[in-house]
Amino acid sequence: MDSIRNITAITKRELGSYFESPVAYVFMVVFLVLIGFLTFFVSRFYEAGQADLRPFFFWHPWMFLILVPAVAMRLWAEERRSGTIETLLTLPITMTQATLGKFIAAWIFLALAILLTFPIVLTTAYLGAPDRGAIMGGYLGSVLLAGAYLSVGMLTSAFTRNQVISFVLAVVICLFLLLAGWPPVTDLVARWAPDWLVQGVAAFSFMPHYEAFQKGVLDIRDFAYYFSIMIFMLFGTNLVLENRKSA
Amino acid sequence: MLKVNHLRKTFGPIQAVNDVSFHVERGEVLGFLGPNGAGKTTTMRMITGFLPPTSGTAIITGHDIVREPVPAKKQIGYLPENAPVYSDMTVWNYLAFIATIRGFTGCQRQERVGKTIELCRLESVKHQAIGTLSKGYRQRTCFAQALIHDPPILIMDEPTDGLDPNQKHVVRMMIRDMAPQKAIVISTHILEEVEAVCTRAMVICNGSIAANGSPADLKTKSRTYGAIELTLSSMPGDLISKLQQLPSAAKVETRDHSVTIYPRDPKQLFPDVMGLVKANSAWPLTGLKALDGRLDDVFRNLTQAREPAATR
Numbered sequence: 001m002d003s004i005r006n007i008t009a010i011t012k013r014e015l016g017s018y019f020e021s022p023v024a025y026v027f028m029v030v031f032l033v034l035i036g037f038l039t040f041f042v043s044r045f046y047e048a049g050q051a052d053l054r055p056f057f058f059w060h061p062w063m064f065l066i067l068v069p070a071v072a073m074r075l076w077a078e079e080r081r082s083g084t085i086e087t088l089l090t091l092p093i094t095m096t097q098a099t100l101g102k103f104i105a106a107w108i109f110l111a112l113a114i115l116l117t118f119p120i121v122l123t124t125a126y127l128g129a130p131d132r133g134a135i136m137g138g139y140l141g142s143v144l145l146a147g148a149y150l151s152v153g154m155l156t157s158a159f160t161r162n163q164v165i166s167f168v169l170a171v172v173i174c175l176f177l178l179l180a181g182w183p184p185v186t187d188l189v190a191r192w193a194p195d196w197l198v199q200g201v202a203a204f205s206f207m208p209h210y211e212a213f214q215k216g217v218l219d220i221r222d223f224a225y226y227f228s229i230m231i232f233m234l235f236g237t238n239l240v241l242e243n244r245k246s247a
Numbered sequence: 248m249l250k251v252n253h254l255r256k257t258f259g260p261i262q263a264v265n266d267v268s269f270h271v272e273r274g275e276v277l278g279f280l281g282p283n284g285a286g287k288t289t290t291m292r293m294i295t296g297f298l299p300p301t302s303g304t305a306i307i308t309g310h311d312i313v314r315e316p317v318p319a320k321k322q323i324g325y326l327p328e329n330a331p332v333y334s335d336m337t338v339w340n341y342l343a344f345i346a347t348i349r350g351f352t353g354c355q356r357q358e359r360v361g362k363t364i365e366l367c368r369l370e371s372v373k374h375q376a377i378g379t380l381s382k383g384y385r386q387r388t389c390f391a392q393a394l395i396h397d398p399p400i401l402i403m404d405e406p407t408d409g410l411d412p413n414q415k416h417v418v419r420m421m422i423r424d425m426a427p428q429k430a431i432v433i434s435t436h437i438l439e440e441v442e443a444v445c446t447r448a449m450v451i452c453n454g455s456i457a458a459n460g461s462p463a464d465l466k467t468k469s470r471t472y473g474a475i476e477l478t479l480s481s482m483p484g485d486l487i488s489k490l491q492q493l494p495s496a497a498k499v500e501t502r503d504h505s506v507t508i509y510p511r512d513p514k515q516l517f518p519d520v521m522g523l524v525k526a527n528s529a530w531p532l533t534g535l536k537a538l539d540g541r542l543d544d545v546f547r548n549l550t551q552a553r554e555p556a557a558t559r
Contacts, residue, residue: 002350005347005348005350006348009344009347009348010348012344013333013336013344016336016340017333017335017336020335020336020376021335082331082334083327083328083329083331084331084332084333085331086292086297086327086331087325087327087331087332087389087392089296089297090295090296090297090320090323090325090327091320091345091348091349092317092318092320092321092348092349093317093348094316094317242299243299
């Protein structure tokens with residue numbers, strides 16, 4: 001019971017601090033404007049004449065690549081820089097509770113930003129008859145993808161008190177995980193690498209799992225993939241923080 | 248209440264804390280003294296469970312901080328160095344957050360937060376963001392955070408650092424008021440603070456304990472403990488030689504119109520000098536002062552002698 005109370009308390013505090021600073025508002029506005037621009041002007045959503053949201057979901061992995069590490073970089077790096085990590089970790093809580101509380105808060109925040117794109121769903125529904133299952137699946141996949149990026153960013157944030165280093169590391173790791181299974185890249189590699197290697201590396205990638213959700217396919221294996229990435233990264237974060245040498 | 252057993256911490260090749268053991272009982276205020284980098288903060292961070300010790304442990308009212316950190320941390324209130332608090336939160340919200348984690352809910356939480364704010368005199372700023380407050384208020388907010396659950400053990404790293412003299416006085420009074428019900432450890436490099444609030448002082452140098460005793464005990468190790476200072480309007484010729492002949496005097500120093508007699512036997516020196524003064528009523532004596540030893544003397548002797556040659 002204590003652990004749930006502690007996690008909720010930390011989650012609430014973190015969420016509050018997003019909205020007490022301009023960070024949250026800037027992030028949401030930038031995200032919504034950019035995603036609208038990319039969907040309507042770059043992917044030519046109207047001209048395509050199809051009532052489906054593929055051109056919209058197509059951009060999520062690329063936008064998250066920059067925006068999610070920007071949210072994640074401050075999670076621990078800021079606590080270490082300002083020294084508040086010392087008051088936090090000397091409270092009667094476990095490291096796991098602290099990590100989970102912070103992670104859940106940031107994830108809720110990202111999910112909120114993603115859900116605020118709902119006008120595009122309304123637009124599509126008004127113009128035609130989109131496949132509702134595919135849209136729901138797309139959103140679910142997008143939220144899970146954001147969680148996976150976030151867990152990577154949280155780990156890199158625990159490594160260092162420097163937010164820039166944390167950001168760059170997270171972008172690089174996420175980019176790798178993204179491209180490893182992206183067809184244009186895998187096709188290129190498949191010309192010279194053995195098939196089992198390409199498939200093996202691609203299995204670690206965000207992309208094939210993300211695309212499955214967009215088709216409206218909810219496969220337990222895709223869920224398992226995202227949750228194992230998150231658990232692995234959070235576990236890593238715990239280890240890094242437990243073994244840090246100083247504040 | 249608080250038992251520290253053979254704490255040791257190494258950072259790579261550096262031995263930050265080397266085999267520190269002590270205990271603190273209820274009613275005691277232990278002052279950690281030591282030059283910067285002596286290992287005071289590292290020791291406190293290990294006791295509060297922030298840093299894992301390389302070896303050794305601290306037992307907090309029966310709970311081992313290494314093996315059962317959560318129950319142990321419940322018994323501690325900790326004020327870290329530089330009072331780190333979330334600057335974007337208001338004082339009230341911050342304390343309510345701490346109170347929640349400390350296990351208070353509902354009205355009980357409101358009451359606790361309200362009481363602590365009153366105790367730490369934070370009423371006027373309770374709805375302000377902490378980042379907009381002055382250093383003194385931030386320090387007091389962090390102090391409030393450490394006190395909110397009325398812990399039996401209170402650990403404070405330089406609690407009066409950066410405060411003005413009035414604020415320092417307030418903090419010291421608060422520590423003294425709480426002392427009878429708690430075991431308190433404070434670290435400082437302000438020696439007057441040790442004399443003002445501590446019942447016991449411990450000098451730490453290069454990671455190990457150099458001295459441990461009440462401030463009065465420590466003072467007896469000072470060169471000036473039991474010394475006598477005479478001031479005169481002019482210097483009679485026979486004064487120095489007569490003083491030097493006293494068996495209880497070790498050394499006599501003169502400066503302008505004053506003479507300081509350092510003791511060989513601190514208890515015997517005063518009656519001896521008084522006898523001499525009475526016998527020589529012609530001496531133009533204007534003042535006589537018995538010195539009771541200076542803590543900074545002791546501090547300097549203990550810490551400088553131990554500093555490694557390379558840094559000198």
